[in-house]
Amino acid sequence: MTRNAGSIARKVAVGAALVGSLILAGCSGTSSGSTTPHAGTTFNPKEKVTLEASWWGDDTRAALFHKVIQQFEDKYPNVTVKETPVGSPDDLFNRLATDFGGGGETAPDLFALGGAKPQEYGSAGALLDLGTVKNIVQSDKYPDFSLTSAEVDGKLYGLPTGGNATAAFINTDIFTQAGVPVPDSTWTWNDLISAADKIGSMGLKNAQGKPIYGLDLRVADILGTFAAQETKYGVYSPDGKLAIKAGTIADWYKIEKRLNDGKGLPDPSIVTAGAALPPNQQLYTLGQAAITFGYSNLVGSYSAGGTTQILPPPTDTKKNGVALLPSAFWAINAQTKHPAAAAELMNWFLNDPETAKLILDTRGVPFNPEQAKIVTPLLQGPNKVAAEYVAQTLKSGTVAPPQPNGGANFNKYAQDGETQVLFGKQTPQQAADDFIQKLSTDLAQSQG
Numbered sequence: 001m002t003r004n005a006g007s008i009a010r011k012v013a014v015g016a017a018l019v020g021s022l023i024l025a026g027c028s029g030t031s032s033g034s035t036t037p038h039a040g041t042t043f044n045p046k047e048k049v050t051l052e053a054s055w056w057g058d059d060t061r062a063a064l065f066h067k068v069i070q071q072f073e074d075k076y077p078n079v080t081v082k083e084t085p086v087g088s089p090d091d092l093f094n095r096l097a098t099d100f101g102g103g104g105e106t107a108p109d110l111f112a113l114g115g116a117k118p119q120e121y122g123s124a125g126a127l128l129d130l131g132t133v134k135n136i137v138q139s140d141k142y143p144d145f146s147l148t149s150a151e152v153d154g155k156l157y158g159l160p161t162g163g164n165a166t167a168a169f170i171n172t173d174i175f176t177q178a179g180v181p182v183p184d185s186t187w188t189w190n191d192l193i194s195a196a197d198k199i200g201s202m203g204l205k206n207a208q209g210k211p212i213y214g215l216d217l218r219v220a221d222i223l224g225t226f227a228a229q230e231t232k233y234g235v236y237s238p239d240g241k242l243a244i245k246a247g248t249i250a251d252w253y254k255i256e257k258r259l260n261d262g263k264g265l266p267d268p269s270i271v272t273a274g275a276a277l278p279p280n281q282q283l284y285t286l287g288q289a290a291i292t293f294g295y296s297n298l299v300g301s302y303s304a305g306g307t308t309q310i311l312p313p314p315t316d317t318k319k320n321g322v323a324l325l326p327s328a329f330w331a332i333n334a335q336t337k338h339p340a341a342a343a344e345l346m347n348w349f350l351n352d353p354e355t356a357k358l359i360l361d362t363r364g365v366p367f368n369p370e371q372a373k374i375v376t377p378l379l380q381g382p383n384k385v386a387a388e389y390v391a392q393t394l395k396s397g398t399v400a401p402p403q404p405n406g407g408a409n410f411n412k413y414a415q416d417g418e419t420q421v422l423f424g425k426q427t428p429q430q431a432a433d434d435f436i437q438k439l440s441t442d443l444a445q446s447q448g
Contacts, residue, residue: 041133043340045076051342054084055112055328056092061085064362068355072348079341089114100126104335109342113158113329116402118150121331122157128332130156133343138351138368143394146324146367148238149402150331158329159350162364164295164386165393166225166322168313173306174212174290178202185312189255192291192314196264199290206287214264216282216289217256218275219418220411225293225313226252228321228398240404240447242440246432253421253428260422268422275415280304295325296389297364300382308382310389312396322393323400327364365390406439406446413438 055065062085069081086092092111099107104126113121121127130137139147139156150158175182178199183191196214204212228234230248237243259265266274266283279285279301284292287305293313294302302308312320330349332342348355356366356374365387366372372394376387403410417431426434 041136041340041343043136043344046078047341048078049338049341050080050082051110051336051338051345052082052084052108053110053345054086054092054095054108056086056089058087061362064358065349068349068358069345071354071358072345076344079345081345084108093117096121096126100124104333107333107335109333109336109338110345111331111333112161113331114327116149118158118329118331119152119402122150122152122155126334127157128334128336128339128342130159130332130343133332133339136340136343137347141351141368141370143367143369143397145397145400146326146394148400149326150329158331159346160324160326160364160367161328161330161350162361162366163324163326163390164297164364165324165390165397166221166313167294167296167299167389168311169284169292169294169299169302170309170311171284171287171290171306172309174199174204174287177204177212178290180290182309183311183314187311187314188316189314190316193255193258193262193264196259196291197262200263200265208287210286210288211266212287213266213283213289214291215259216274216284216292217259217265217271218293219252219256219414220275221293221295222313223249223252223414224323224400224410225321228323228400229313229315229317229319230321234321234323234398234400235410236401236404236407238401240401240406240443242436242443243401244436246429246436249417249432249435250428253417253431256418257421257428265422268419271422272415272419296386296393299386299389303382310385312393319398320396322397324367324390324393324397326367361387367394369394404443404447406443409442410439 066083069083073079073081096107096111118127130139134140137159139159142159146160147156150156170182172182180195180198183195199212200214206212224235227244227248231244233243235244260268265271274282279298283289284302285305292302296310299308299310312322315321330346332339332346336342351368351371353374356371357378360375360378361383366375369391372387372391376384376391379387413435417435420426420431421428
């Protein structure tokens with residue numbers, strides 16, 4: 001799946017309005033993302049400081065973060081933190097749009113952002129360049145590919161709370177029932193096709209008498225990973241252009257056609273309908289598929305379908321194409337009067353070992369490998385399995401430039417092309433050509 005965050009993605013218009021408001025308000029940032037350098041970016045714990053921190057979430061998260069902040073205040077008694085949690089991301093983003101439209105001085109010092117917001121707000125000059133406080137926030141501990149969604153013109157405007165990684169899920173019970181060897185992390189796309197076709201052709205039934213298929217596929221969950229395996233950048237280049245060629249998209253649709261012809265996939269009508277199903281209604285979760293793709297945090301849901309093993313997706317190259325999906329980012333107001341103290345609070349949330357033991361994976365598995373090592377042994381069951389996979393991904397993941405303006409229809413176009421190929425209405429090349437043409441047009445129109 002391409003990078004999005006549900007309701008967050010629907011707020012792009014607010015981000016665009018924010019940029020315009022900042023320009024009209026004469027905020028110190030510029031459209032290139034630069035900010036006025038701050039003096040005194042060394043934290044002085046003796047200085048009396050009041051900070052405001054804001055995030056979204058339920059009462060449980062508010063209580064957890066209150067405890068984290070209390071411990072911070074206990075260590076730094078001269079710092080007082082005003083907590084302003086809100087219920088939803090949109091509540092926070094609407095407030096920030098108003099605050100920054102007025103110059104930013106009323107905005108929180110530290111706040112959460114999601115999706116492409118670090119880039120939108122960073123390019124508008126609303127966020128502190130973390131390079132000015134890198135000695136405090138320890139950004140060098142994060143793998144480069146985990147930070148791409150918060151970078152603009154080489155400057156970093158946020159640090160991820162943690163998140164999930166693209167993965168393949170294997171129902172080992174079905175593989176055993178079919179007498180097919182369970183794959184390992186060295187598997188290729190031919191290995192997947194062979195296993196899925198064999199299982200899907202056997203006429204197996206699950207405990208409820210429902211048919212068992214080889215692969216429960218949603219193209220949006222894997223096409224970006226396949227693109228990252230086959231190309232330098234994946235779908236998009238760092239400058240927001242389309243980096244993938246029609247030939248690579250056609251190669252993916254050829255894989256789907258082979259699976260369709262070999263009975264590795266359900267009937268095309270089932271495949272296309274499956275794109276809109278929530279995890280608890282998907283074939284894999286119902287014990288009706290041997291393989292599926294998704295994000296690592298789904299391992300708990302998917303385990304309902306049977307004994308589940310999580311693996312990197314197959315690849316025919318030296319790249320696994322696995323990307324990380326940050327759950328959220330912490331960012332700092334460019335207009336804060338206390339950048340060093342705000343940075344120290346950010347560091348406390350993200351990089352303090354004792355804080356990691358409190359937050360665990362409630363905001364995703366930490367992307368700081370040192371924190372991931374602390375958290376993973378404290379988890380149990382599917383959560384631990386997911387954390388172990390993310391920790392491994394931190395060593396081998398792929399830099400994937402984030403979805404730029406104009407990329408919102410990636411999933412739709414991928415699904416449209418899949419439908420045309422599986423129903424025999426277009427060849428893989430024809431469907432790929434249409435995909436590239438439509439997405440290229442969207443990017444060009446959105447970026448001017």
